[in-house]
Amino acid sequence: MKTVYVLNGPNLNLLGTREPAVYGVHTLADVEQMCAAACARHGLALQFRQSNHEGVLVDWIHEAGQCHARGELAGVVLNAGAYTHTSVALLDAIKGTGITLIELHISNVFARESFRHHSWISAAARAVMCGFGVQGYALAIDGLAQM
Ligand code: DQA
Numbered sequence: 001m002k003t004v005y006v007l008n009g010p011n012l013n014l015l016g017t018r019e020p021a022v023y024g025v026h027t028l029a030d031v032e033q034m035c036a037a038a039c040a041r042h043g044l045a046l047q048f049r050q051s052n053h054e055g056v057l058v059d060w061i062h063e064a065g066q067c068h069a070r071g072e073l074a075g076v077v078l079n080a081g082a083y084t085h086t087s088v089a090l091l092d093a094i095k096g097t098g099i100t101l102i103e104l105h106i107s108n109v110f111a112r113e114s115f116r117h118h119s120w121i122s123a124a125a126r127a128v129m130c131g132f133g134v135q136g137y138a139l140a141i142d143g144l145a146q147m
Contacts, residue, residue: 001043001044001045002044002045002072002073003044003045003047003067003072003073003074004035004039004044004045004046004074004075004076004077004141004144005047005049005060005063005064005067005073005075005076005077006032006035006046006047006049006076006077006137006141007049007050007051007057007060007061007064007076007077007078007079007080008028008031008049008050008051008079008081009051009054009057009078009079009081009082009083009084010051010052010053010081010082010083011052011081011082012028012081013028013050013052015027015030015031015106015134016028016030022106022107022112023107023134024106024133024134026134028050030134031048031134031137032048034134034135034137034138035048035077035137035138035141036048037138038138038141038142039141041145042074042141042142042145044074044141044144044145047064054083054087054089054090055089057078057080057083057090057093058089058090058093061076061078061093061094061097061099062093062096062097064076064099065093065096065098065099068097068099073099073100074100074144074145074147075099075102075126075144075147076099076100076101076102077102077104077137077140077141077144078090078094078101078102078103078125079103079104079105079106079137080103080121084103084105084109084116084119084120084121085115085116085119085120086120087120087121088120090120090121091120091121091123091124094121094124094125095124100126100144100147101121101124101125101126102125102127102128102129102140102143102144103119103121103122103125103127103128103129104128104129104130104137104140105129105130105131105136106130106133106134106136107130107131108130108131109130109131110130111131126147127140127143129143
């Protein structure tokens, strides 16, 4: 059984109470349940994690890379939060591991402030999804399952 890593960056632990007009009312625990259901539909295992720390996210991408090297990775769904717009370290980690990664944003970042329009991650992502709300996570897993 292959594994999907769903990695969440800073402030996503606040989902449900954080700017609900932008991110909706579902909690991160709700999102984990949606991802678990999507993985179960496709016969995939799930690693679902959140950290507010950039280096921890880098370590988890390396871990997913080791899973990839063993032939056991279906792919990674990464919502890097604000690190999307700042982190060359995450870009280098993705490039260095050769993993299949979907960059995900709950909100439509292109309809928001201009500093959110640039992503360091997109250049290394297989696909980029934004604006579907938290349902985007399940859609991203559906996409990985078909790759
Ligand atoms: C986000 C968009 C980012 O710009 C923001 O910093 C986040 C969440 C999203 O899911 O829409 O923390 O990645």
